Amino acid sequence: MTEQGETGEAITILLVEDDAPTCWRLQDALVKAGYEVRSAGTLAEARQALGVGAPRVLLTDLRLPDGHGVELIRETRQRFPDTEIMVISALGDEESVISAITVGATGYLLKDAFPTDIATTVRDLVAGHSPISASIARFIVRRTQGVAQNSAEPPPGPALNTARLTPREIDILWGIAKGFSYAEIASHLGLSRQTVPGHIKNIYRKLEVHTRSEAVFEAVQQGLIKL
């Protein structure tokens, strides 16, 4: 069985992970699922691989021997806008996942996920369904509350601009944070179940800060900076 994109070609994945056993494990799971996987152990190798051609999916760890995965994600996002980016995280902690999301990642993968789950997650991502965990959703919604309360002290953790999220998107995040399924959220909010993944993808997009100048523009729009 070979996973194929819309063009019929095999889906290419660039896997950047410095820990060899983890790399093998993920690679095995993805190859078994029919993906074409190239792997890189360092930032330099990853850049080299990107030089050859754009992968459909980039899976990257954040702590790499010669740099930080966030740089790789940002570069990839700018050079290949069509590439889906996922961050590989040991614990799925908010710190690493959110910082990856703000530079353009649209999902995360746990290192200890079962092989079937690994393949499913990537397939969903390519299909346009960004996975989101309860703890990530919780982090985001608590951040929106912090903004609403106008607290003088910024909450700990990576900077996150939640101002562009609509109330509906925040409701969806609340539902996810409380452990409701997409179907339950859809029924609570009066949505179609199929539209929920699209909302989540939108949330990721809105949380992304594309460039420094854009960040400044956003800040001015929201009145965070006074010119």
Place this chain on the structure above:
Amino acid sequence: MSETAAKAPTEAPAKPARRRLLASRLVPYLLFQALIVIATILGLRLLQPSDPEDFALGGFALREDGVTRPVTLPHFTSSRYSLADPPFYTGAFTFQSGDAASGWSVFLPRFSNAVEVAVNGVVVLDSRRDANANRPDRNTPQIAFIPASLLREGGNEITVRLFVWGPLKGFLDTVYVGPDAALRPAYETRTLLFVTLPVVFSAWQAILAVILAIMWLMRRREPVYGVLAVAMVLGVVQAFAQAPVPPATASRLAAVLLASAPIESALVVVFGVLFFGWRWPRYGTLLFVPGILVFVVGLIGGPPLPRILFLVLGIPTVGLCLFLMACVTAAAVVRRQDAASFMIGCAVTIVLVCWIQDMLTVLEIETNDRIFVSRLSYSAMLVAIGAGLTWRFARALNQVDSFAGQLVTRVREAEERLKASFAREEERARAAALANERTRLMRDLHDGLGGQLVSIVALSERGSEGATITDAARAALKDLRLVIDSMDDIGGDLMLALGSWRERATAQLRPHDIALDWRVATPQGLPLHPELRPWHVIQIVRILDEAVTNAAKHAQARHVAVTIETHDGGLGPYGVISVTDDGRGFALAGDCEAAGTGQTARGLRNMRSRAARCGAVLDLSSDASGTRVRLQLPQRFPDSDMAAG
């Protein structure tokens, strides 16, 4: 004078040192008072108002009791109590019409008690109409314009009838007749000194009386102000009340006026004693006896008895009071050495000197045209007392200010100390909370992760199969996630922790092909618990983990259902979380797998103790059709471990 002599018999000091101190303080004061005495005497001499001697009429013929004899003014006549047939002075003066341009006047600088002046037989002045002019204690001058038609070129006759009412002798000072322009300045000077000035001082006294009365009303525990206020009111009444001219019948008012001076002076002594901080001696009341006696006699008996009594009793009482006051102030000066006592002491000395001078005048030992200065100098004492009180008031204000300043500083210091200690306390509390939290975290890690890692090590050393080690490692990872997750601030919403747990449980059950059925009764889920702490969350999630693990590992269940409900027993809402599986149940598991029994039993015990620690109630029911774990959450989570350990 007598004052200096009076200071000699001071109380015998017990120690030589005290005597030296007394001497070193008293002697300079007494010397200074002697200087004041001399200055006062000199001042009285120098400040005698000068009269236009060019126009003095000295030679008069006095007809008294039917006998006519030549006299020279100033002249004393005998005391009498009848206004009939008063002493009658007849004199002559020469008028030149060349001087008529300014008009002529007759000027009487001093007389007692009343005069009726006639020029060429026509009355031009009758002082009886002016009550103030008749008071013997005032030195009121009189001037009268002589109508030009009365004046004859050359010799003119002037007659003066002197009305005297005892017990003082009658007195007629030199009479001046001359151009008005020449006489009036002398008259004005005397009016200023002996009429206007007393009025000014009396007004001052009235104001001080009001101020002191207010002070006393506001500070009842300081009667000194009240005493002085009463004294001043008496003085003001005495000054402004019109003394009736005998033989007017209003002798009662006269009695009041006569009694005022001794009572007033006694009150001043009371003031002095209280002001300088002594207790008023009980026998001190005797000081008021003469004044009251004069008053009572004045009310009962008709004139002239009260006046005689006043002369005999009242005036010596005034002198005695002044003398006592001088002693009191001298003692105060020795003891306190402050400006107030010193100033009052000087003022008392001046008044005392004036009183002695007046006495000498009354007794005709000294002749000074019979000018009485006691009343005027009494005003000097008032000035001193007013100044003394103002000084004391200002000092009290300064003390209050500095006290307030000190208080502000102290309060600020105390506040800062309090703030510092509060910050310290807060820091300590925070440190304690942190230590507590750390201890719990350590225990949680030790309970879960530590044990699992140790078992992984043991399994690897025994060369166990990969799957067993994998399970143990996954359990360890799951526990690590749980601990990290529970550290997050969930704002008291347990649903947020359960949301993450659902993901982990789903992932855990998926390899076993067990479906996790998640049923939340209401969209809100569970009630909020602001008091919810991470360690509560850990205990609850571990209980649920245990239930799910049991279902997956031992019960061989196909479905696990988690139900989240909120109940309200009337005392507030509480949450209930149930985990139900369709496995074989506990009892059955115990029968079949002997090895699993111990583990399961331990697991159950753990679940119960965890539930107890968070104040939750655990309900377990198990049979062949499945197991049901019902966890009833408390309405309020306990602050401390209910069953620590």
